[in-house]
Structure formats: C-alpha cells, structure tokens
Amino acid sequence: MARRRGSHSDITGPKIREAALRLIAQHGCAAVSMRKIAEDVGLQVGALYNYTPDKQSLLFDLMETHMVDLLAELGKLPALDGPIEQLDQFVRFHITYHLPRRDEVFVSYMELRNLSPENFERIQALRSQYEGALEAILEAGEASDDFTFTDRHITTLSIIAQLTGITNWYREDGRLTIDEVATIYCDLIQRSVASAQA
Amino acid sequence: MARRRGSHSDITGPKIREAALRLIAQHGCAAVSMRKIAEDVGLQVGALYNYTPDKQSLLFDLMETHMVDLLAELGKLPALDGPIEQLDQFVRFHITYHLPRRDEVFVSYMELRNLSPENFERIQALRSQYEGALEAILEAGEASDDFTFTDRHITTLSIIAQLTGITNWYREDGRLTIDEVATIYCDLIQRSVASAQA
DNA sequence: AAGCTAACTGAACAAGCGTTCATTTGCCAA
DNA sequence: TTGGCAAATGAACGCTTGTTCAGTTAGCTT
Structure with a gap:
C-alpha cells in the first residue's frame, strides 16, 4: 500500500482540533468560521473536511473528547476509605485537571446551546456521570454522619459550580x-x- | 410638533430589547442575526437601526442595563448590623434577583467575549463593584471574628460562582x-x- | 382636514458563511 | 524509477450576514 492515511493526517488532525478548540473558546463557535480555523492551521478550508464531516461534528467531538477524558482520569483515582478523604480527593482532582484545560472547559460549558438536541443529550449524560461521582461521595458522608446538608443534590450542583x-x-x-x-x-x-463537631 | 419620537418608539424599543435578550440568551450573540430579531418583533431589519447604531451596541446595552439595575437594587437593601446578617442578606438578594432573570444573567456572563475591549472593561468594572460588596461583608466578618477563611478574595469569587x-x-x-x-x-x-465555635 | 415627521419598508450592498468537488501535489511502496 | 493514492488546493455553489438609505406609511398636532 502506498501513502496510507496517517502520514500527514497524524499531524494535521490534532492541529485542527487544537486550533478549533482555542479559537472557539476565545470567540465562540458561531463567531469562528471554518476558514479561520483553516487559516490558523495553515490550510485551505476544503482540507478541513478530510477530518470532519461538518462543523457541528467538530464541535461535538471536542466536547465529547473532553468529557470522556475527564471521566477516564476520574476513574483512575485510587479508592479511598472515608468520605472526607474522598471529597478532598475529588475537589483536588477537579481543580488540577480543569485548570490546565481552560479552553476545553470553556467550550464544554458555553457551547452546549450550539449542539443539536441529540448531541446535547450525549454531553449532558456524560456530565451527569461526573456529577454523580460527587453526589455518591456526599451520600456516603451523609450515611457516616461526616456530612450534613439540607439537600444533597443541590449541594452537589453547588460544589460543581x-x-x-x-x-x-x-x-x-x-x-x-x-x-x-x-x-x-x-x-x-x-x-x-x-x-457540627460533637 | 407632530409625531414625536415615542409614539411607537416607547413600545418598539423595549420589544426589540426583550427579543434580542431572549434570542441571544438562547442561541448566543453570533448565532442570532439582526433579521431574526426583527422577525421576532415583527419588523424589517432596517427598523432596528432606529433603536441601535449597531449590533455591538445592542449587546452592550443589554449587559450594561442588567449590571446597572443589579447594582441599583443592591444599593436599596436596608443596612444591617452584623456580618452574618449581611451575608445572609446578600445571598438571599443575589438569588431572588437573579433567578427570575435567567436571560439577563446568561447573556451577561456568556457574551463577554463578544464585546469590544472598551465595552468589556466597562462591564467588568460594574461586575467588580458587585463582587466588592460581597468582599466588604467578608472583610467585616473577618474583623469581627465571625468569619474565617484562607483567602478573602478567592472566597468572594468562589461564592459568586x-x-x-x-x-x-x-x-x-x-x-x-x-x-x-x-x-x-x-x-x-x-x-x-x-x-469555629468557641 | 391638512401637513409634518417619526417610524417603518424593501431593496440593495459587499463580505462572509458552510460545504462540495474536480484537480493538483507529493510521498511511499513496489 | 514509477505508479498509486492520501492529502491539500482553489474555485465555485447558494445563502446569510450587518448595515445603509431612498421612499412609503400613518398618527399626532395644529
């Protein structure tokens, strides 16, 4: 076989995704044209369509990748015993994972409304999974009397925000x-x- | 004088602002065209330019109005004595003021990046004023030993978020x-x- | 009733949009 | 060295964009 997909593709693909992520985070999806993304990478517009069927898929792919990676890393955390330690671990994980990924976070939160309904649902499902991990910790803490709050679910959302x-x-x-x-x-x-301390 | 500005203008102006706010909150500024706003109100595009010099000014006006109104209402709160009461008052005010104004809040936070640099600065200044009110309460509570935290400014931003x-x-x-x-x-x-309780 | 003018229309403008595709380029396997 | 094909070009498509403006409409004032 000659010239398999991958010789340039391995480089260009990620470059496009990186540029798209950065530009969309900065200006918003609707404000960034495919031409601007191509220009940033150093290509003509048409070339982008070797890597994504359309703009919507590109946006969705950026968001899904972020959420999937996030959940994968969360899953790698060592299991801890007490809810207090688990909560510390979650908070510390969230911060150290998110802060070096500002663009990903920005896009994943701000561009939800530019997703098609079915794509929106898929991202929401991933997000719920992440929130669920925190809520489980709060639930455990409630059971062990380490934690007390008026409403567990709202406390979860409050902490995430x-x-x-x-x-x-x-x-x-x-x-x-x-x-x-x-x-x-x-x-x-x-x-x-x-x-409250006894 | 015949037909002063204001006969229809009093009605159309607010209708345009309401439609723009709702549509921009839903789809984002760049995704909402002046034609869609006009259509929503029941006008032709050209008529919008009797009420705003351009799209950027319309967006800025929506955001500035929200922030100015917010600060005005905050200023009307009765002065309370203790920091604990003041913090309760602030939290309760924030929630009761913001929750019925989802569109305004959405636009004011998500469309910052679509503002020109000078417009951005003006909105940021208003926001800082609001954050300052909370930080002053935290400072008072620190002085009276009612409150304790590692970093006052970060605690302020954390509560706002x-x-x-x-x-x-x-x-x-x-x-x-x-x-x-x-x-x-x-x-x-x-x-x-x-x-911690003594 | 008449006339003034604020308010609005409707068409036009150049520019930019997402997407497609026949064509060219250039690297790798043979 | 050559043939094949992945990768990129560049032009084209129909459509939408923000903005302008000469002209039309309609309600208030006199």
Whole structure:
C-alpha cells in the first residue's frame, strides 16, 4: 500500500482540533468560521473536511473528547476509605485537571446551546456521570454522619459550580499555584458540608 | 410638533430589547442575526437601526442595563448590623434577583467575549463593584471574628460562582421555590466561612 | 382636514458563511 | 524509477450576514 492515511493526517488532525478548540473558546463557535480555523492551521478550508464531516461534528467531538477524558482520569483515582478523604480527593482532582484545560472547559460549558438536541443529550449524560461521582461521595458522608446538608443534590450542583467557576478567574501567572487554590477550596467545601463537631 | 419620537418608539424599543435578550440568551450573540430579531418583533431589519447604531451596541446595552439595575437594587437593601446578617442578606438578594432573570444573567456572563475591549472593561468594572460588596461583608466578618477563611478574595469569587451557577439548573416548575433555594445556599455559605465555635 | 415627521419598508450592498468537488501535489511502496 | 493514492488546493455553489438609505406609511398636532 502506498501513502496510507496517517502520514500527514497524524499531524494535521490534532492541529485542527487544537486550533478549533482555542479559537472557539476565545470567540465562540458561531463567531469562528471554518476558514479561520483553516487559516490558523495553515490550510485551505476544503482540507478541513478530510477530518470532519461538518462543523457541528467538530464541535461535538471536542466536547465529547473532553468529557470522556475527564471521566477516564476520574476513574483512575485510587479508592479511598472515608468520605472526607474522598471529597478532598475529588475537589483536588477537579481543580488540577480543569485548570490546565481552560479552553476545553470553556467550550464544554458555553457551547452546549450550539449542539443539536441529540448531541446535547450525549454531553449532558456524560456530565451527569461526573456529577454523580460527587453526589455518591456526599451520600456516603451523609450515611457516616461526616456530612450534613439540607439537600444533597443541590449541594452537589453547588460544589460543581463553585469549582468550575475557578477557570473564569485563575491565571497561571497569578499569585497562587494550582495546589494552593486546591487547598483553599478543599477547606471551603469541607467546612460547608461538615457535620457540627460533637 | 407632530409625531414625536415615542409614539411607537416607547413600545418598539423595549420589544426589540426583550427579543434580542431572549434570542441571544438562547442561541448566543453570533448565532442570532439582526433579521431574526426583527422577525421576532415583527419588523424589517432596517427598523432596528432606529433603536441601535449597531449590533455591538445592542449587546452592550443589554449587559450594561442588567449590571446597572443589579447594582441599583443592591444599593436599596436596608443596612444591617452584623456580618452574618449581611451575608445572609446578600445571598438571599443575589438569588431572588437573579433567578427570575435567567436571560439577563446568561447573556451577561456568556457574551463577554463578544464585546469590544472598551465595552468589556466597562462591564467588568460594574461586575467588580458587585463582587466588592460581597468582599466588604467578608472583610467585616473577618474583623469581627465571625468569619474565617484562607483567602478573602478567592472566597468572594468562589461564592459568586456558586451563586451564579444556580441559574444553570434552577427551573421555576421544579421541586424548590426560590426562597427554599435561598435558604439552602445561606446555610451552605454561612457554614463555609463561619469561624469555629468557641 | 391638512401637513409634518417619526417610524417603518424593501431593496440593495459587499463580505462572509458552510460545504462540495474536480484537480493538483507529493510521498511511499513496489 | 514509477505508479498509486492520501492529502491539500482553489474555485465555485447558494445563502446569510450587518448595515445603509431612498421612499412609503400613518398618527399626532395644529
């Protein structure tokens, strides 16, 4: 066989995805044309269609990849015993995973409304899986009397929002390292759910 | 004088703003054309330009109006004595003001990147003012030993993110009233900043 | 009733959009 | 060295975009 798919494709494919991710995060999906993505990579528009059937699929692929990768990494965490330790682990994982991936997070949250209904549902399902992991920790903590809250599900969503909000203000060259931010949030969140000390 | 500005203008102006806000919140600024806004109101495109010089100004106006109104309402709150009461008041105000204004909140947060640099700065300044009000409460609570946290500014941003996230999942026809949500969040947030009991 | 003018129409503008495809390029296997 | 095919080009498609503007409509003021 001569010239299998992959000689340039291995390089160009990821380059397109990287450019698309960066540009869409910056300007929004509807504001970034296929031509601008191609220009950023150094191609003509037509070439993009060797890598994606259409713009919608490209957007969906970026979002799905992010969510799948996130869940895969979450699954690799070592199992811990107590809910308090598990909550710390989750919070720290969320922060250290998300902060170096600002573009992915931005796109995955802001471009949901530009997905077709079926694509939207698939991303939502992945997101629910992630939220479910946190809610399970809260449930365990409730059972062991480590945690107390008025409404478990809302507490889950509250914590997720709190954590995801970090990507809106965190700057790598700011005064805090990712680890310091993680420590601050572990403290805030543990206190917000901790049962009153006996 | 005959036919002063205002005979139809009083009605059409707000109708355009309402339609623009709703459509932009739903689809994003770049995805909503001036023609779609006009169609929604029942006009031809050209008529819109009697009310806004261009699309950018329309978007900015929607965002600025929201922020200015928000700050005005915040300013009307009765002054309370203790930081704990002030924090409760702020949280409850944020929730009751924002939840019935989902479109405004959505647009004000998601369309920041579609603003020109100078318009962006003006909105950011208004937002900082709002965050400053919360930070002042936290500062007072720190001084009175009611509150304890690792980093005051980050705690401020964290609480704002936590509160603003509510608009992403709250549904008017859901199982909780706005007041119930407010109570849950007052509890969560108070516990996350409260000093250990003596 | 008449006339003024705010409000709106409808057509036009150049530019840009997503997508398609016949054609060219250039690397690799033979 | 040559043939084959993946990869990229470049032009074209019909359509939509934001914005402008000369002209039409209609309601208030006199």
